[in-house]
Amino acid sequence: MESASHEKAGLLTRLWTCLKPLPGKLVSKVAEVARKIKKLGQDDPRRVIHSLKVGLALTLISLFYYSRALYKGFGDSAMWAVMTVVVVLEFSVGATLGKGLNRGLATLLAGALGVGVHHLASLSGGIGEPMLLGFFVFLQAAASTFARFFPGIKARYDYGCLIFILTFCLVSVAGYRDREILELAHKRISTILIGGATCVIITIVVCPVWAGEDLQNLVALNLEKIGNYLEGFGGEYFRTSEDEECKDDKSFLQGYISVLNSKGSEESLENFARWEPGHGRFRFRHPWKQYLKIGTLTRQCAYRIEALNGYLNSGFQAPTEIRSKIKDVCTMMSLESGMALNELALAVKKMTRPTSADPHIEKSETAAKTLKTLLKSGIWEDTDFLEVIKVATVASLLIDVTNCTQKIAESVHELASIAHFKSVDPTVSPEKSQLSQVKLAAKVDCPQVSITVRESSPSSKESGNSLAPTAVPRVVL
Amino acid sequence: MESASHEKAGLLTRLWTCLKPLPGKLVSKVAEVARKIKKLGQDDPRRVIHSLKVGLALTLISLFYYSRALYKGFGDSAMWAVMTVVVVLEFSVGATLGKGLNRGLATLLAGALGVGVHHLASLSGGIGEPMLLGFFVFLQAAASTFARFFPGIKARYDYGCLIFILTFCLVSVAGYRDREILELAHKRISTILIGGATCVIITIVVCPVWAGEDLQNLVALNLEKIGNYLEGFGGEYFRTSEDEECKDDKSFLQGYISVLNSKGSEESLENFARWEPGHGRFRFRHPWKQYLKIGTLTRQCAYRIEALNGYLNSGFQAPTEIRSKIKDVCTMMSLESGMALNELALAVKKMTRPTSADPHIEKSETAAKTLKTLLKSGIWEDTDFLEVIKVATVASLLIDVTNCTQKIAESVHELASIAHFKSVDPTVSPEKSQLSQVKLAAKVDCPQVSITVRESSPSSKESGNSLAPTAVPRVVL
Numbered sequence: 001m002e003s004a005s006h007e008k009a010g011l012l013t014r015l016w017t018c019l020k021p022l023p024g025k026l027v028s029k030v031a032e033v034a035r036k037i038k039k040l041g042q043d044d045p046r047r048v049i050h051s052l053k054v055g056l057a058l059t060l061i062s063l064f065y066y067s068r069a070l071y072k073g074f075g076d077s078a079m080w081a082v083m084t085v086v087v088v089l090e091f092s093v094g095a096t097l098g099k100g101l102n103r104g105l106a107t108l109l110a111g112a113l114g115v116g117v118h119h120l121a122s123l124s125g126g127i128g129e130p131m132l133l134g135f136f137v138f139l140q141a142a143a144s145t146f147a148r149f150f151p152g153i154k155a156r157y158d159y160g161c162l163i164f165i166l167t168f169c170l171v172s173v174a175g176y177r178d179r180e181i182l183e184l185a186h187k188r189i190s191t192i193l194i195g196g197a198t199c200v201i202i203t204i205v206v207c208p209v210w211a212g213e214d215l216q217n218l219v220a221l222n223l224e225k226i227g228n229y230l231e232g233f234g235g236e237y238f239r240t241s242e243d244e245e246c247k248d249d250k251s252f253l254q255g256y257i258s259v260l261n262s263k264g265s266e267e268s269l270e271n272f273a274r275w276e277p278g279h280g281r282f283r284f285r286h287p288w289k290q291y292l293k294i295g296t297l298t299r300q301c302a303y304r305i306e307a308l309n310g311y312l313n314s315g316f317q318a319p320t321e322i323r324s325k326i327k328d329v330c331t332m333m334s335l336e337s338g339m340a341l342n343e344l345a346l347a348v349k350k351m352t353r354p355t356s357a358d359p360h361i362e363k364s365e366t367a368a369k370t371l372k373t374l375l376k377s378g379i380w381e382d383t384d385f386l387e388v389i390k391v392a393t394v395a396s397l398l399i400d401v402t403n404c405t406q407k408i409a410e411s412v413h414e415l416a417s418i419a420h421f422k423s424v425d426p427t428v429s430p431e432k433s434q435l436s437q438v439k440l441a442a443k444v445d446c447p448q449v450s451i452t453v454r455e456s457s458p459s460s461k462e463s464g465n466s467l468a469p470t471a472v473p474r475v476v477l
Numbered sequence: 478m479e480s481a482s483h484e485k486a487g488l489l490t491r492l493w494t495c496l497k498p499l500p501g502k503l504v505s506k507v508a509e510v511a512r513k514i515k516k517l518g519q520d521d522p523r524r525v526i527h528s529l530k531v532g533l534a535l536t537l538i539s540l541f542y543y544s545r546a547l548y549k550g551f552g553d554s555a556m557w558a559v560m561t562v563v564v565v566l567e568f569s570v571g572a573t574l575g576k577g578l579n580r581g582l583a584t585l586l587a588g589a590l591g592v593g594v595h596h597l598a599s600l601s602g603g604i605g606e607p608m609l610l611g612f613f614v615f616l617q618a619a620a621s622t623f624a625r626f627f628p629g630i631k632a633r634y635d636y637g638c639l640i641f642i643l644t645f646c647l648v649s650v651a652g653y654r655d656r657e658i659l660e661l662a663h664k665r666i667s668t669i670l671i672g673g674a675t676c677v678i679i680t681i682v683v684c685p686v687w688a689g690e691d692l693q694n695l696v697a698l699n700l701e702k703i704g705n706y707l708e709g710f711g712g713e714y715f716r717t718s719e720d721e722e723c724k725d726d727k728s729f730l731q732g733y734i735s736v737l738n739s740k741g742s743e744e745s746l747e748n749f750a751r752w753e754p755g756h757g758r759f760r761f762r763h764p765w766k767q768y769l770k771i772g773t774l775t776r777q778c779a780y781r782i783e784a785l786n787g788y789l790n791s792g793f794q795a796p797t798e799i800r801s802k803i804k805d806v807c808t809m810m811s812l813e814s815g816m817a818l819n820e821l822a823l824a825v826k827k828m829t830r831p832t833s834a835d836p837h838i839e840k841s842e843t844a845a846k847t848l849k850t851l852l853k854s855g856i857w858e859d860t861d862f863l864e865v866i867k868v869a870t871v872a873s874l875l876i877d878v879t880n881c882t883q884k885i886a887e888s889v890h891e892l893a894s895i896a897h898f899k900s901v902d903p904t905v906s907p908e909k910s911q912l913s914q915v916k917l918a919a920k921v922d923c924p925q926v927s928i929t930v931r932e933s934s935p936s937s938k939e940s941g942n943s944l945a946p947t948a949v950p951r952v953v954l
Contacts, residue, residue: 040626047626055619058642059611062650066607079647086643130543134536142532149517149524165535166563170556173539260780264741303737306777307784310877376863386853389869396870400787 049207057202084195094211094272096203100196102160110164114171211272219291222298223345225255230338234331259302266295290415301404308397318390325379329371336364337405344412353416353423526684534679561672571688571749573680577673579637587641591648688749699775700822702732707815711808736779743772767892778881785874795867802856806848813841814882821889830893830900
């Protein structure tokens with residue numbers, strides 16, 4: 001008896017030990033989810049606005065049909081309007097317009113074709129009717145589904161094909177008489193129009209999100225990420241053990257990773273952007289394709305940086321005395337390429353001609369030439385060749401990156417001339433001088449990139465061998 | 478008068494010149510489209526089969542409801558079934574199951590919630606009813622839309638959220654009395670079930686396309702592409718002007734490009750694969766995540782190859798006499814890494830333990846060590862250092878690629894042990910020996926990769942300096 005009650009008490013205790021931490025766990029779980037929600041909203045507040053927009057559109061359309069339903073009875077009509085809003089209202093204006101147009105046109109086309117086929121089938125009568133109908137449904141569904149595999153159709157008209165198949169099947173099989181079908185078509189098209197118009201008005205009027213602007217910002221951001229990496233690379237790679245105290249934010253070294261896989265987002269944004277009408281600084285038929293070209297070149301640069309990044313790891317690190325011989329010129333080359341990319345990013349974002357990037361491109365080219373001369377002169381004789389190779393690879397990859405930067409600059413120039421970017425006088429450009437000053441100030445604070453301070457004396461970077469850094473006396477030359 | 482008739486004749490002639498080439502153009506356009514269609518079907522015949530499957534499913538469901546409509550009148554029901562088939566039937570089993578389950582569960586959940594809310598609102602009565610309804614619709618739509626921004630939900634439950642919003646709005650606003658709503662719910666759910674079941678049966682029974690298998694094949698194919706590149710790289714890079722006559726297919730040099738941007742397809746296939754039940758050699762909960770890991774490592778290897786590929790261009794090409802000093806060992810390293818990757822690809826595809834790749838990995842590691850010794854010994858003294866650096870960079874990148882290959886091999890081994898791949902005795906593996914023999918035969922035919930023939934004498938690759946190719950006497954040593 002006692003043992004039974006003991007057992008019971010033990011069971012209760014165990015149950016209690018199991019259940020006791022549950023509320024705590026639940027609270028921490030809820031707190032975690034809340035934190036995630038907050039972060040998601042803070043990362044891009046437009047997400048919150050979009051959610052509210054969908055809520056608003058659906059409430060409006062629901063209440064409109066609900067109030068009608070109280071008098072006339074609720075029919076299919078409202079359903080089509082609600083469905084249209086749910087499916088068509090997308091994050092960006094381009095996506096919404098694309099889906100709306102696809103839905104509208106496909107419904108019209110398939111409806112007309114469906115009525116024709118239905119009429120044709122009903123003429124044959126008897127057993128011929130369902131056979132003919134079945135044949136046409138099969139043919140149309142198979143052909144439209146196959147069409148969806150074409151990359152061009154998949155990218156822009158996938159949703160239209162889906163709605164085409166759906167509407168055709170519904171209409172051709174509907175079994176209504178011709179007059180009824182016309183009434184049905186009229187009702188359905190009008191509700192789709194109401195739903196579509198609600199979506200388009202809300203998406204354009206309430207805090208519009210333009211896919212074209214997003215594409216432009218994404219391309220600019222990617223250029224900036226690569227630029228920041230290159231600006232910081234010199235200081236990072238040629239850091240000596242004594243520089244360690246300068247512990248600043250290292251996130252710029254990770255930025256390029258997201259660039260590597262940006263192809264998909266860029267392409268879908270470009271597809272959406274093509275549906276958008278002229279707005280703000282963009283006219284209809286803005287050369288969106290050119291942004292994809294810049295994006296491709298940026299990724300090619302990022303691939304090289306991924307290879308370069310491997311040499312930042314300690315395992316691939318060469319001794320300081322070997323690295324120091326090309327420190328100044330490599331830092332200069334990397335920094336100037338980075339600054340050029342940042343200027344290009346700014347030009348893309350502000351839609352100005354990227355003239356302010358040209359001096360940086362030139363400087364990085366000069367630095368690349370100096371580096372080549374330096375390498376030719378045999379600065380590393382009597383050194384462990386295996387260690388030399390590690391540094392030489394970095395130099396070689398940096399030269400490669402400089403070439404990529406030039407190509408990017410060319411394609412941004414091309415974009416600027418196709419899209420008629422406004423030109424700014426580089427001497428008075430407030431952004432440019434501001435950017436450069438901030439950059440220089442930041443670099444001067446941090447001792448390892450002393451080259452930027454000496455940048456003004458061109459003789460030091462032209463004279464080849466004399467580039468051995470005088471500011472770092474501890475280096476064994 | 479005459480001038481007028483002259484003008485008229487001129488106009489006609491011009492019109493004729495404009496119209497005359499039109500039929501020809503039309504014919505060539507049609508021929509082009511036909512060629513594209515044929516190519517699309519030939520590239521993946523499963524596309525044709527999928528199109529026929531969609532046609533079949535829709536014909537069946539349409540005729541089923543059409544025959545019922547003749548007796549009972551055509552209602553909403555058929556529409557839901559047709560809609561379900563159009564939307565849910567996807568290319569792969571996983572995608573179809575995922576969408577079907579999302580649709581079914583979201584409809585049930587949102588339906589129940591909608592009935593509850595509708596009941597609650599009707600209790601308040603008067604002006605309170607539409608206000609309460611509007612409030613709930615707004616809240617639900619905004620919350621569900623925001624939830625779709627979470628990457629985890631976006632990847633797997635995006636469609637479910639959409640259907641949840643749709644059903645909730647439809648049901649809560651429906652204005653029906655409670656009994657009617659239950660009848661409607663019963664009707665709708667049964668038609669969705671019929672539509673969903675048709676999709677699932679057709680997708681599994683008629684030539685099923687398994688996303689999991691596609692993922693496995695894609696990962697294996699990517700490994701193979703990188704492997705083929707590496708196998709061919711040595712021959713291509715160390716080609717001398719006299720080797721030009723060996724003009725074989727160069728497509729293997731382009732294969733790696735598609736690997737660079739494969740992240741998106743791999744991730745979506747993994748998402749679909751997780752919905753699939755056990756089938757063939759895969760059980761439910763096969764470690765699909767591990768395939769993504771291998772894919773990521775493969776892409777990292779591909780990024781290095783992209784950097785490497787730049788040095789194949791003539792602009793970056795160093796003179797033959799400099800290249801020739803590391804020709805044999807680099808060719809060996811690249812070839813062995815490539816063969817290892819091809820063996821790994823075969824192991825992934827056949828689901829066997831990748832033991833046959835290990836000897837190749839070892840050989841490539843040995844070659845890397847030899848290369849390092851060779852570089853240390855200063856083979857390029859008294860040579861133009863700038864040219865040396867180009868070759869040294871290639872060597873350095875190749876060592877980097879070899880490291881990547883090792884990491885890939887490790888993760889394939891990991892996959893093999895998690896997924897319990899069957900082990901094969903490497904001495905009797907028919908695929909392996911077959912593969913190696915074919916590879917060796919191919920290389921022997923082409924003179925520039927003579928190292929593969931000498932592969933059997935290990936002394937030649939251990940002895941460092943003696944690796945200078947004896948088969949190419951024209952090289953100035």
